[in-house]
Amino acid sequence: MAASDREDWDRRHRAVGAGAGAGAALPPDALRGRLELVPETGRALDLACGRGAVAVWLAGRGLDVVAVDVSPAGLAAGAELATALAPPGRIRWVEADLDDGFPTDDGVYDVVVRQRFRVPALYPALAAAVAPGGLLAITVLSEVGDSGGRFRAAPGELVAAFAGFDVLAHHEADGEAHLLARRP
Template structure:
């Protein structure tokens, strides 16, 4: 990622201030799928709202993002809610962070890089849950940051797909490892 992009994300996160602990968008109405123990990975975590929500549910969370300002906001949010999250600064354009092992839950919300799809799938433990949501061309205009129709289903077809939706410019997929 270019330094200008990192600075843009830092400025955005600083302007938005503290986040709010919230479940991943794709899990709303499906919270029974979320484990209450085990390890979770939040990829491109931004200001950490999902990571803190997962930690408050009892998961051991690793949260990854390129923005030091986003990670600092997440750390403050975790402190405010008395939960522990391991925050990792990593430029995902350079590849998936070298984290140890697999996870019972892998979340990637609103970040799309098809080159990382195999690493995301590999990070899901057997029986674990993958939750991925991206902007989509379906029901919206195209663009380099939007998934093509069927992209998520094709990329994660080796997993057991539990739910898949495309429409109104959004796509999400829930799958078991």
């Protein structure tokens, strides 16, 4: 990622929350209505975690979380939110550019989340990061219900990319696609 793009994300994250301390912990969108499926122990990975709302929710659920983003400002906001709302020491914040590839090589995770960040080249690594029996929760911008564009997933993209997974929920509408799937 170009330095100017990273600075742009930093600016956006700073603009949201200066002084607010931070917002709320939120479950992943793809898991809404299915929260009972989320384990209360184990490990979770949140890629492109932004300001950490989902990572903090997962930590509050009981998981040990690795939260990755390219933006130091987003990660700082996440850490601040965690101080207020998550049990101490449950989240490892990792600054990494996902354009350079998958950032962690420390095994598999019981829950893997990637929300509103789409890099199809990462799909295989994402699939491999889910533990057998683990959950994958993805939300991306979609061409379905929108005019399209290079950041949007084509219809059926998520189901095709994770063809070896058991699909628990798949929804495409209004410019977003959600996939909730379990690795067999």
